[in-house]
Amino acid sequence: MPLHFELVTPEKLCRSDDVYMVVVPGSEGDFGVLEGHSPIMSTLRNDATLDIYATQGATPEKLTIAGGFAEVNEKGLTILAEQVVEAV
Incomplete structure (x- = not known):
């Protein structure tokens, strides 16, 4: 099953789709998120x-x-x- 992913800025919803995984740049280090990941909140x-x-x-x-x-x-x-600054 895919992971539902949303990317939001104060101005708009930039993205809303199903993906396999997202690697998030957390303030305490990067972490990968797959479908079924435990609940968590992190600063970026x-x-x-x-x-x-x-x-x-x-x-x-x-x-x-x-x-x-x-x-x-x-x-x-x-x-x-x-x-969202830019696509790399």
């Missing part, structure tokens, strides 16, 4: 890169974000980013 590092894997073994899509929060719950992963 500034000017860090999200790695988004559409499918298992795929080349990741890389997005640079500027700070914010990540929340994993039973509905999936939500990244609340201060800003």
Whole structure:
């Protein structure tokens, strides 16, 4: 089953889709999130890169974000980013 992933900034919902995995740049270190991950909240590092894997073994899509929060719950992963800077 895929992981539901949403990327949100104060201005808009930037992305909402199902993916295989996202590697999140947490303030205490990077962590990978797959479907069924335990609930967690984390602050995000500034000017860090999200790695988004559409499918298992795929080349990741890389997005640079500027700070914010990540929340994993039973509905999936939500990244609340201060800003999406650019695709890497």
